[in-house]
Amino acid sequence: MRVALFVTCLADTLFPQAAMATVRLLERLGHEVVFPEGQTCCGQMHINTGYPHDALRLVRRHVRVFAPYDVVVAPSGSCVGSVRHQHATVARGAGDERLASRAEDVAARTYELSEFLVDVLGVTDVGAYYPHRVTYHPTCHSLRMLRVGDRPLRLLRAVRGLDLVELPQAEQCCGFGGTFAVKNADTSTAMLADKMRHVLATGADVCTAGDASCLMHIGGGLSRLRAGVRTVHLAEILASTEAGVAGTPDGGAVAPAPTTGGTR
Known part of the structure; x- marks a missing residue:
């Protein structure tokens, strides 16, 4: 299958390892991955902060860039949302009803990584190996x-070797919410404190999620606590292999570099 990678602007600028892991994973599963170079921000930030007119140009561009592809995959529930x-x-x-119709057509072919793997490809075992204690945070948009x-x-x-532990009150928001964290800093910080407390209660080495934005927020807080818990994107875990442990050049990584925001 030929898959177009919607990399998202956050992955492009701050967390390229999540995008690269997505490519490694899909190629390992036997699919061709292409990167449409004309892609930019999807406009979510503009829409969520009340600037739909500014987002319109980005919507037009997104539709034009991805319309030629049968399948579009992104390592981000937020942007796919x-x-x-x-x-x-x-x-x-x-x-612009014509644009709306074209946007719906592209949207129907756009998938978040986990739903593409499970629903479209019909796989849950992707051949990954990751010997760590991991907890999963379900992001709000996903x-x-x-x-x-x-x-x-x-x-x-x-995933072989992975010890998955349940995150208490997992469905609670981490407090990021894009500009919410800036405009409502005190509330965001309180929500983050709750999320970090629950993550630490699991005794996990790694907190994972399908959105780099939430991992940036949680990871930044954990790094400031010097808690010793890393945040790693779901795609990086699924792309890791046992061969990567032995140092073979498959791009796998059992202990990827921290993908956190904040000061370490």
Whole structure:
């Protein structure tokens, strides 16, 4: 299958390892991955902060860039959620029904990584090996907008060597919410403190999720606590292999570099 990678601007600028892991994983499963170079931000930030007019140009560009591809995959529930639930609305709000229809067409072919693996490819065991104690944080957009459910957990349970521990009150927001963390810093910090307390209670070495934005927020807090818990994107875990432990050049990594924000 030929898959177009929607890398997302956050992965492109701050967390390229999540995007590269997505490519390694999909190629290992036998699929060709292409990177449409004309892609930019999907416009979610503009839409969520009340600037749909500015987002309209980004929606047009996104539709134009990804329209030629039968399948589009992104390592981000948040950005896929925007493509699916916001793009057509923005277009209709601007009176552009043709764009709205094209946006819906692209959205129907756009998948978050875990749902693509489980629902489209029909796999849960991707041949990964990751000998660490891991807890999973279900991000708000993946949980509530995309309704990915237990797909990430099913994938993690099939990873050899991985000790998956349940995160208490997992469905609670981590407090990031994009500009919410800036505009409501005190509330965001309190929510983050709750999330970190639950992560630490698991005794996990690694906290994983399907969105780099939430991992940046949680990881930044944990690094400031010097808690010794790393945040690693789900794609990086699924791309890791036993061969990577032995140092063979397959791109796998059992102990990837920390993907946290904040000061270490």
